[in-house]
Amino acid sequence: MNKIHILDENTANKIAAGEVVERPSSIVKELVENSIDALSHHIEVEIADGGISFIRITDDGSGMSPEDAKLAILRHATSKIRLAEDLSTIHSLGFRGEALPSIAAVSRFSLTTRLHDNEPLATYIEVAGGTTTDIREAGGNVGTTIVVKDLFFNTPARKKFLKTAATEASHINDILIKLALSYPNVAFKFINNKRLVLSTPGNNQLQDTLTSLYGQKVAPDILPISYDNTVDSIGISGYLGKPTLLKSNRQWQTIIVNSRVINSRSIAKALDNAYHSLLPKSGYPLAVLNITVNTDTIDVNVHPQKSEIKFSDEQKIFRAVYKAVTNVLSAAHAPSQLAASAELKNINNYHPTPNYNTSHKGQESLYASPPVHRVLSWQEEPLPLTTARIAMEQEDVIFQDTPPAADIMGCDQQEPQFTLQPLGQVDDCYIISRGHDGLYIIDQHAAHERILYDKMSQHTERIPAQQLLVPIFMDCDATEITIITDYQDIFYNLGFSLDLVGPSAMRISELPSDIPLSEAENFIRQILEFIQNMHNPTAQELRHSCLQIAACRAAIKAGEALNMRQMQALINELCNTNLPYTCPHGRPAMIRFSPHDLDKMFKRTGF
Numbered sequence: 001m002n003k004i005h006i007l008d009e010n011t012a013n014k015i016a017a018g019e020v021v022e023r024p025s026s027i028v029k030e031l032v033e034n035s036i037d038a039l040s041h042h043i044e045v046e047i048a049d050g051g052i053s054f055i056r057i058t059d060d061g062s063g064m065s066p067e068d069a070k071l072a073i074l075r076h077a078t079s080k081i082r083l084a085e086d087l088s089t090i091h092s093l094g095f096r097g098e099a100l101p102s103i104a105a106v107s108r109f110s111l112t113t114r115l116h117d118n119e120p121l122a123t124y125i126e127v128a129g130g131t132t133t134d135i136r137e138a139g140g141n142v143g144t145t146i147v148v149k150d151l152f153f154n155t156p157a158r159k160k161f162l163k164t165a166a167t168e169a170s171h172i173n174d175i176l177i178k179l180a181l182s183y184p185n186v187a188f189k190f191i192n193n194k195r196l197v198l199s200t201p202g203n204n205q206l207q208d209t210l211t212s213l214y215g216q217k218v219a220p221d222i223l224p225i226s227y228d229n230t231v232d233s234i235g236i237s238g239y240l241g242k243p244t245l246l247k248s249n250r251q252w253q254t255i256i257v258n259s260r261v262i263n264s265r266s267i268a269k270a271l272d273n274a275y276h277s278l279l280p281k282s283g284y285p286l287a288v289l290n291i292t293v294n295t296d297t298i299d300v301n302v303h304p305q306k307s308e309i310k311f312s313d314e315q316k317i318f319r320a321v322y323k324a325v326t327n328v329l330s331a332a333h334a335p336s337q338l339a340a341s342a343e344l345k346n347i348n349n350y351h352p353t354p355n356y357n358t359s360h361k362g363q364e365s366l367y368a369s370p371p372v373h374r375v376l377s378w379q380e381e382p383l384p385l386t387t388a389r390i391a392m393e394q395e396d397v398i399f400q401d402t403p404p405a406a407d408i409m410g411c412d413q414q415e416p417q418f419t420l421q422p423l424g425q426v427d428d429c430y431i432i433s434r435g436h437d438g439l440y441i442i443d444q445h446a447a448h449e450r451i452l453y454d455k456m457s458q459h460t461e462r463i464p465a466q467q468l469l470v471p472i473f474m475d476c477d478a479t480e481i482t483i484i485t486d487y488q489d490i491f492y493n494l495g496f497s498l499d500l501v502g503p504s505a506m507r508i509s510e511l512p513s514d515i516p517l518s519e520a521e522n523f524i525r526q527i528l529e530f531i532q533n534m535h536n537p538t539a540q541e542l543r544h545s546c547l548q549i550a551a552c553r554a555a556i557k558a559g560e561a562l563n564m565r566q567m568q569a570l571i572n573e574l575c576n577t578n579l580p581y582t583c584p585h586g587r588p589a590m591i592r593f594s595p596h597d598l599d600k601m602f603k604r605t606g607f
């Protein structure tokens with residue numbers, strides 16, 4: 001019995017039309033999707049010349065009967081839907097019945113297919129530029145092989161739009177990686193110019209599939225994600241890269257919805273937002289997000305290449321992804337995780353070979369114990385940061401009676417999540433400290449930035465402001481005045497009070513409480529410059545960036561000497577933040593060396 005039928009005109013017309021075959025990678029995508037729909041376990045893709053002169057896809061799926069094979073190359077011929085309504089419950093990747101005829105129309109195409117072992121022979125069909133040139137019985141394995149040669153040989157205008165073979169091959173590589181990640185139960189092979197470049201195990205383990213594609217080296221830096229919202233029927237599983245594992249574009253991000261690889265700006269945005277303060281300015285983390293939703297809450301029939309879908313409630317998906325990713329990242333800030341591990345690797349790489357001839361004496365003088373200081377015990381109240389700043393300005397101040405700055409910021413003083421004891425400061429920039437699980441090096445500026453950023457971002461309304469006894473006057477040009485007027489709310493919420501006093505002067509009468517007077521003007525100018533360079537920032541992006549700038553401006557600088565109590569205060573507050581390992585710009589704030597790491601550096605252990 002035939003499985004394939006031609007859709008009636010009415011149904012065919014309801015199906016999003018458009019160009020299916022844009023480039024070799026779109027052919028590979030369509031054909032591999034067909035192999036997946038045919039329930040193949042093994043799919044092999046071989047190309048030459050970027051797929052422009054040669055593509056062959058072989059699968060061990062269901063195969064087609066001779067009658068179905070003849071129908072398959074006709075327009076609107078499909079075994080996957082009957083009516084447009086079937087699209088709301090669709091589980092297959094294909095549904096239009098357009099791929100095979102569209103590909104055969106612009107290439108020299110052949111199809112060899114055999115239904116099952118009971119059929120002695122396969123069916124062979126050849127089509128050149130849309131004209132069937134051969135149909136016959138042939139030898140062949142169970143399953144289907146499709147060969148596409150000389151793409152666009154009959155449409156030279158379209159051929160001109162193709163890029164170099166290397167670029168086309170890399171597009172094919174990218175799409176195959178994503179398809180392989182969405183079907184870990186299928187073993188994929190990709191051969192480019194006779195070289196095997198990809199091979200997945202097909203053992204239904206996403207982690208194995210991921211490492212077979214991206215290399216075993218990513219294994220320690222990926223975190224599983226699992227989220228289930230039964231109310232909205234949204235499930236999310238997959239893997240996320242730690243914020244240290246970055247690419248300069250989104251190549252490492254695979255978004256899969258109901259087993260279909262898609263592009264989605266809102267899901268990508270949710271990822272960006274969740275990683276927000278953990279990443280440097282440029283860089284995209286690795287993510288494989290496997291999202292399942294009810295089939296009736298999406299429309300798959302909106303894009304000719306089926307690479308986008310429409311969600312009935314996009315906000316819901318956005319929130320679910322944001323929440324799922326945030327959960328994983330905040331659970332993963334334990335010492336050995338995130339920035340520290342990768343940073344450590346770099347340090348190890350740059351470590352000079354130890355000189356074994358160095359005498360014991362020489363080492364002693366190098367590693368003399370730090371001067372003994374009294375260290376606050378953990379029962380004592382941690383010294384608040386602003387107090388530390390005051391202390392730096394007036395040396396002999398008495399600390400105990402100073403009101404905690406955390407109160408000013410409306411932030412609770414909690415028990416530190418883990419405890420560190422400062423040992424000393426190096427280069428007026430790094431605090432060396434001891435924890436129960438190793439040696440910690442803290443960048444004092446980055447650490448303070450993280451503390452301030454966290455405190456400020458807890459204020460959803462206005463950041464607490466200090467009234468200035470003597471206002472500051474600032475000269476502004478016309479653009480600056482316009483920006484300040486347009487973004488009045490932003491400045492107010494950041495803790496500024498700004499008034500225009502004349503055509504080119506601004507009066508500052510209030511400042512965010514953590515910003516030192518001397519930094520006020522620079523801070524405002526930096527925000528102005530930032531707003532000028534941003535393209536339509538959202539309120540959230542603006543706030544994040546302004547807080548980043550504020551935290552940076554207000555933070556103690558590298559180059560400031562700290563005493564032991566100031567160091568202890570800084571460390572306590574850092575340990576109380578949610579993400580003590582990175583500053584808001586994504587740089588490391590703290591690096592840990594476990595005893596094992598130290599042993600390794602001193603070559604006391606093999607590994």
Ligand SMILES: Nc1ncnc2c1ncn2[C@@H]1O[C@H](COP(=O)(O)OP(=O)(O)O)[C@@H](O)[C@H]1O
Nearest residue numbers: 034038072078079094095096097098099100144
């Ligand atoms: N690799 C394959 N194995 C088995 N059947 C296939 C294969 N490729 C295509 N077919 C059959 O040919 C039909 C047409 O394929 P296609 O033009 O891609 O349309 P669609 O996938 O949208 O149905 C499919 O519905 C399917 O029945």
Ligand SMILES: [Mg+2]
Nearest residue numbers: 030034094099
């Ligand atoms: Mg198809």
